Amino acid sequence: MSVESASVAMVAEAEAKAMLRSFGIDVPSGVVVSSIHDVPSSLREPLVLKAVAPALIHKSDAGGVRVGLRHEDLPSAAERMRTDVAQSGHGLEAYLVEEMAPSGREVVVGAVRTPGVGWVVMVGLGGVFVEILADVAFAVAPVSSDDVRAMLGELRGAALLHGARGEAPVDVDALVQVVERFAGPSGLLESLPDDVVELDLNPVIVSQTGAVVVDARIVSRGLGDGSLVPSAPVPARAFTPADAPAFASLFAPRTVAVLGAKSAGTNGANLFIRNLVAAGYDGRILPVHPSAEQIEGLPASPSLAVVDGVVDYAYVALPAARVTDALAAGGGRVRFAQVVSSGFSETDEGAGLERELVERLRPLGTRVIGPNCLGTHSSAARLTFIPEAPLTPGGVAVVSQSGGLSVDILRLGAACGLSFHSVTSIGNGADVTPAELLEHLLDSAETTVIGLYLESLGAARSILDVVRRREVAKPIVLLAGGRTADGSRAATSHTGALSGNHRLWPAIARQSGITLTDSLEDFVNVLLVMDTVDLDVRPRGVDAVLFGNGGGASVLAADALERHGLRTPRLPDATVARLDDLGLPPGNGLHNPIDAPAPTLAVRGGAIAEDIITTVLEETCPAVVITHLNVGIIQRNLGATHGDVTGAIVEAVARARVAARHACHHVLVLKTDGKPDTEEQIRGYAERARTLGLPVLPTFEDAAVAVQALLRHQARTAPSVASSGGAPTTPNDTDSQQEAT
Structure with missing residues (x-):
């Protein structure tokens, strides 16, 4: 029995509950x-x-x-x-x-089918918490018990489930089991026909002895054959790389063909050739032009059909309607074609051209990057699509759905000291997907940290599928476009009304163990810290020690850390006494933050910093030591009499890090006074510090964001509790912080 309207069909409550019961979910x-x-x-x-x-x-x-x-x-x-x-x-x-079900805590559990993503699952506290406060958490199905517990842990009212203010705790295990049978592998959601689009179990009454679904709503957009009897469970979707191409030739091409450059004048393809030459690319560059004998001083071929040998990488900047034929003329000799041209699926009339492009080239063995993208940058290969490119080879690899942002990532990253393995702009992603590139980069010995800029939730879902089915040790950092709330859409269920991109991106990041960042600056800073520190160092907890000059600056630093779930606890009296025994000049604050005025920093030309940090790390076990220095003040006040004090402190911090009795992470915050000479000095210090394993960030807020991301990543990838002796404390883990206090 179903309730139908012009736009939706509602499964009768009794029928919906019968379906739940068939999956072992308790109903009255x-x-x-x-x-x-x-x-x-x-x-x-x-x-x-x-x-x-x-x-x-x-x-x-x-x-x-x-x-x-x-x-x-x-x-x-x-x-x-x-x-x-x-x-x-x-x-x-x-x-x-x-x-009637036993009395207990009301919880809402729901799911909404989302294009490109699949079933999105919601868990929240019922009543006013969902109606007004929208205290809910999301995940992508199928969910595991760990996923469900993580969702519950995100709720602002989570303490109500565990017995807040003297109330008895409810049976959280029973609630987890309900959600697993609803949205886990081989659960109810996987059995439903495609026309079912929304479900709400609201409320689920969770008592001390179980969880019962009191009301159930199942919404269909058209009943199909009129039956919503569950079908046989279908296997969870899994990502399978298509054709498993040898991506090594994309990042180290020995032959590059360029299609679309002018014989007279300049366009993007001409500039690409000039960028290759200026970067010192030492492979073969083959301009392809129907009539010109030379392009940019290089011999040109009239067609890919007459090019000798294999073309590892083709840069294609032709009008959209000519791209497919031009590449197909290569007869499969082109391994990767980076189609810069626009006019494909980003426009209504170009969608057919894009399908034809992939359908004709895939059987030939030619994989398409793009179309509608800028190109691939590979530092070691000296392959780049921007002038004056940063070409110092490094371990940071980025895949971006935006071409313009790829340029920003390269420029800003280089200015912050990042050394790139590669930056790949994939545009429409019609053929080669972010998930395929991620697979290669995870397996590549040349990459240490992977960054993703994604605008498509479908692409993010494919990324989730990759990391779910394999062990991932490398940090993956995500910057997502389109995270703002898109408002409640017309929906029959609470889940449908509350779901939106701003909730789904964090859900996918949580389930995949990926670090989600909020801005381009945070993205680059987190990549920098992840790539610079020793990830084999695994401190516990969220405690930080602040050391530097400026009492007010230290207060602001402590505030920034607390906003991001980190602590600056007072040092033990015995440690303070040992610091005082170092014979420092008067005027220091030694309790944490450690405030060292200019006379203290000048002791032994700055080398005193090693004694201070070593003393602290002999008796305490912080997760991170943040050394902050106002470079302009230090160098202008002390440089003439005490030499390069800032440089000496950087070296001292590096020595203390190596010699520490209790290993932890170290981060430098080097502040500028805005003067050009100071900023030039900071660039030099940052470069020196990075070679010593010390990341340098410009502000306390930047440091707090990056350190929080680092500690969360390490907590997620920590050895099991059984082998490590206990679960690590992570930033924003309020209970653990209070216990530590």
């Missing part, structure tokens, strides 16, 4: 009757009476629910219900009578 015992006198006496009191009426979605608002009834109460309650429902404009068709 009940019966649907056309006459209230047919209710069996075997149903245990107290009872719940519900109206069954076509198109009646919100039963409570129409007087269609009565609770706490005895058997003798049913006839009069049914008569009042029939009247109330009629006054709301609905005709009562039957009654659903159920046993």
